[in-house]
Amino acid sequence: MSISKTYQPKEAEDKWYSYWLKHKFFRSVPDEREPYTIVIPPPNVTGVLHMGHMLNNTIQDVLIRRARMKGKNACWVPGTDHASIATEAKVVAMLKERGINKKDITREEFLKYAWEWKEKYGGIILEQLKKLGASCDWDRTRFTMDDDLSEAVIDTFIHLHKKGWIYRGVRMVNWDPQGKTAVSDEEVIRKEVNQKLYYIRYAVAEGGERKAEGGNQKSDNLTHQPPTATHLTIATTRPETIMADTAICINPNDERYKHLHGGKAFIPLINREIPIILDDYVEMDFGTGCLKVTPAHDLNDYNLGIKHNLPVVDILNDDGTLNEKAEILVGEDRFAARKKIIPLLEEAGQLEKVEDYKSQIGFSERTDAVIEPKLSMQWFCKMEEMAKPALDYVLKGDIKLIPDKFINTYRHWMENVHDWTISRQLWWGQQIPAWYLPNGEYVIAKNRDEALNLAKEKTHPDSYRDSPLTTDDLRQEEDVVDTWFSSWLWPISVFDGFKDPNNADINYYYPTNDLVTAPEILFFWVARMIMAGHEFRGEVPFRNVYLTGIVRDKLGRKMSKSLGNSPDPLNLIEKYGADGVRVGMLLSSPAGNDLMFDESHCEQGRNFFNKVWNAFRLIKGWQVDDQLENSNKVATEWFKSRFSQALNEIESNFDQFRLSDALMSTYKLVWDDFCAWYLEMIKPAYEHPIDRETYTETIKFFENVLKILHPFMPFITEELWHDELFGKRAEMDCCIVAQLPEIGQINTQLLNEIEVVKQVVTDIRNTRNSKQISPKETLPLSVRVNSEINYKEYQPIISKLGNIGEFTIVTDKVAGAVSFMVSKDEFYIPLTINIDIEAEREKLLKETEYLIGFLKSVEAKLGNERFMNNAKPEIIENELKKKADAETKLKIIQENLGSLAN
């Protein structure tokens, strides 16, 4: 029977994932073991897997699998986020396709459609995660709009309202005209955009008397009206909002406009009179020094308006179109209106000039629509008091951010935290538990009945039974809460910590251990979870926050749908196997730094598991002869030490969350030490058997190799684990639950001496290469030993790997041989053919030159009084040793040069 030369992942992946599921290896229930818990950052229920998820979830799975293999009770809680805006937008679009307009149906009908849609398409992403090998406890899958979780949201709202931290009020908020809802400051992404700065003339009247006509007269041929004192010019990027102007503001110290103090201006096109006000908020040297004040559509202007008691004229509808207050261009979208108003102004002779201009514009995080500052009635949550303890946890180190450079960012945000706009004008989400009374007052209550009682008490405090109010008189707030108002409860709510604050799960799993997420949502989510953790459990929600980078393409561009530069994760898995892709994701992903993704990494991952596969094929092919003596004790002893040494490294890398390094240590241990050196050392000649002891040891080593590889490459390791090479496995004896090997004794001397041996082998091979001698040709080797190394011990290894025949230990130099030096020891390969004496001499001279230079620098140090006085003793000792070694070596080379001359 022959085994395929390459490993085919597909079949094994499906097989073992089902096997794991069937035997409930992902399932976690509280027991006496130490818990290790991760809650997944719930992806949008509407989402499909992208490269960011791949990275994020690979990391989580590696951590979870490793914890499981360290004997912990590993629990990875999966789930999805209802993502109000994004999901509602998708449902609205879906309905539109079916010819249904959201406006024409009731809230209940809409929600019915939305739930249907969620059941049908939601959670695809969780299925995709399974392909990656994610070992989540699927029985614990939660959705942020599950009944329990929604109830937690409502209770939280009531709790915070009681504390006075939730309030309602009219404020300038960020309005998303596409989602038709308010969004929080954090949901506004600012981007620099190329814009135009329009210079527009307003006619003015000094001291109340109108001086000039500029507007509305057609056919006056006034297009090039020169600037005179009869008007002023403002600069704006938003000419479509001039109809909402309620003042012109100038700096009181601006000499140019002194004559306008107390004057009036007239809005072009609609010719409405507005006052000219004075405020030193206006920069004299910016633009024209005149500012149009539009309180309804600009936050600064709004504040200015309050200060100067200006009226607010809101000319925009919720969807970003102009309303009748604009008088002109009514019904046009704000951007269309901007385009259309320009020719109108031009025609009226009131457009002075247009300049290119760059400025920051806010975009909605969820819909990418340009955000409109809008005055509206919203619900807010005070942050200040919650931010303080949440900041302390991080500053004190109760929660570690990895990498810690994010602490500064975190602190800055927490110290300048704004109140959180929590209401959203949507239907998909938790409806705010506020109930309005006919008189406009409201009560906060868990349900309508409670609300009624509260309402009665409120209206008839003395005899509330007399209140004529009925439930029909109450109207529930239409708005829902921000999605993040449910996400921030996630680490508690997934364990039912609100409904049942003392239940076994929450007591056991909370606080969770590690959180793996993107720095982009440090404030959205991580900070708020810490606040909620403190407020509702008096404890941190997690200990470590591992912040992944952004996955970028080779050119450093962020991977995005619109650029089309993101590979389809499922195709990648198809092509390179889940194991290959996982390794590919981790090969280069330092915490907090962006990941320059390149498919070649996955290829490297695939090559790696194929290497493991072929090591398996080799061992699998061996025949055992019980009569045979074990001649590989040195090799097995060495590998044991080397393995323990590597385990140490890997352990320390994991402790510091240096996952790429942990993988690389593992990679080199397996590929270089195990395959390239160890297996080559013990490999029997073709069709020769191997002794029992070596065979048994090797299989044990290989099993350990599978274990340490498992967190990175779960599928191939599980596949090989069950091969009969390891004997018959019990049904539950799986790699996924195997315990990681313990770190054993490390024989440092052996490790060092094998390094010398490896160098000897390399030099032999090198000699062959340079002399064009085939590896098949057996060569003799002599060694003149100046060190403490007992080469007899290593002779079998050297002979095998270097294809050496006669191996002799000599006391004199060997003439007529190619020589090289490893450590202090001299090696000679006597060759009957063509020894190039000149080349040998040159080699030796070159080494001499180097050694002399080296000695000089060491001696300079040692001769330097200040070095001798200041350096630590062990450093000086080391320098002395370097000097002695170099001198010995130099002496030997000199001798060799001498003997070469003979």
Place this chain on the structure above:
RNA sequence: GGGAGUUUAGCUCAGCUGGUUCAGAGCAUCUGCCUUACAAGCAGAGGGUCACUGGUUCGAACCCAGUAACUCCCACCA
């Protein structure tokens, strides 16, 4: 405008408290090999002004100052 970070081989990155022959790894490249586990491989090799300028020090990739480029976060200049 404020803050943080980065800059080391062609690429992606390590380099800990300044001190081993300290300038490293993986990939890529080059040379030679289809050597009975693996060409998705084996054996070798080459490759760097540690961004730049100055300083501190016996000694600097590492500490300090300045410069440049890039990245990210925060911020209401029309």
